[in-house]
Amino acid sequence: MNRGTGGLDARLVVHRESRAGRFALDLALAAAPGEVVALLGPNGAGKTTALRALAGLERLTAGHVRLGGTALHPLPVEARPVGMVFQDYLLFPHLSALENVAFGPRCRGVGRREARRRAAALLDRVGLAEYAAVRPRALSGGQAQRVALARALAAEPGLLLLDEPLAALDAHTRLEIRSGLRRHLADFDGVTVLVTHDPLDAMTLADRLVVLEEGVLVQEGSPAEVARRPRTGYVARLVGLNLYRGTARGHTVTVERAELDAAEALDGEVFVVFAPAAVALYRSRPHGSPRNVWNTTIAGIERQGDRVRVRLGGPLPAAADVTPAAVAELGLAEGVAVWAAVKATETHAYPA
């Protein structure tokens, strides 16, 4: 198989009707060789459908898939230079780890001995040389994930697809496998598209994020850009920011009935964000430096690690992170009236 070192250029249109309802995906996707793109989105957004459409497992209603100038969409699945890691890996249970990895090269016409040699080298690269003869049943989750990655890479694809590559792992293994995966993806010179609903996986593994909601792209950019300037409520929750949409006149942004002072001076439709940690809570109206101050009631309180997340009600629903000590001192509880304050310098506005 020729190693497709060209970039990906795809437009994926999939319409489907089922008992669950109507589903439509319409996504334009481009990626340079060596680039890692993460498709991020809530359940049912069409991430996996997009990935399956790239592999040819899902029929395109319209659109195209091109890799390095070669049209892939007219080709059947088995003729595409694509490697895929499935969410639950789907290692062939009747074959050893080595035979699983050698399967791709064998199918693509590589001789038995050469295929096994290549498979052994790949298993060695993912640190599983001594597990060559082991059946998938006897592998741990993390090991199975690495065998699945080696199997997908063995046929030297130009396009590597990963469906929730870390979702099936426990928290500890996940950490370890994530850093390994990051290394392997950096070594891979083709295009990688990975699907995840975990922002941390997306931020650490990908060069670029593509956020899908209900089958369409809602935001795209580098992880830092997406984290700093979310454009939908879903992305804001994902990156842990309070997000509002309003109208700016200079430093003042009107959000429904409330007004916020932002660090940036803009005019027109804007988004405003601030971090939950930037919100300070008081029982009586605070005095001092110019800041955003409003009074509200507490809608809920939940513990998050060593912080306490306080959900504030109207007029500006927001999340505030405070210390457990502050909760005790201020006597914070559901239904209690408080004053919330955010410094203008902690409030960022950007055009909508």
Added chain:
Amino acid sequence: MTGRRAGVPWALLVPALAGLAFLVLPLAGLLVRAPWSTLGARLAEPQVLAALRLSLVTATLATALCLVLGVPLAWLLARTRFPGQGLVRALVIVPLVLPPVVGGVALLMLLGRRGLLGRWLEAAFGVTLPFSTAGVVVAEAFVALPFLVISVEGALRAADSRYEEAAATLGASRWTAFRRVTLPLIAPGVLAGATLSWARALGEFGATITFAGNFPGRTQTMPLAVYLALETDPEAAIVLSLVLLVVSVAVLALLRDHWGLGARAG
């Protein structure tokens, strides 16, 4: 099962025990009436050995024929969609409920010397299936095939078809994926189906006697020999029946041990 016998109503317990007795007592009768002292000599009789050999050979060939035709048919039913699929599935099951004698008559109509295909077979190749050993194989395969198709189709439906997708992304054509992934995955189901087919073929009577006749050494299988012996030599019939019983129980034991049938499996 907690042994709470007091909790079992009589209205269920009595018929249940009667049903068990109904199934077991005839077999016990066979064992009690068996001529144990002359058993060895009887088993060594040439007609018995010929019938046994013919039965084993034809049942095995019929099973091979079922595998060659039935596994692809099961794959077609389980993995593809085509118009009239429901009808095809129903047609596959017909020989299961059809009286075997009717199957034999139907085979004669198609493959007999004057049958639709049989006439042509004889003219073109000089092949006549009825009243030949090959005819026995055909009759047995006809009644055994549904067992294989149903078993294999069930195994295919239970097997995760996403393994085939995984194979496709690795460059495997559908045929390669079937050969290298699907078939090994459903091997237990295929073996179970083959064993059931073999057992069904071994016991075949109606279609065989109708289509292939009852010629010792050529078409007279064990069940046919049992029926014939019952008229002339009842003791021989008992001996032959015992042999079939032993073979059947052995097959059942094999199925239970290797593929989890029986016992608690659903």
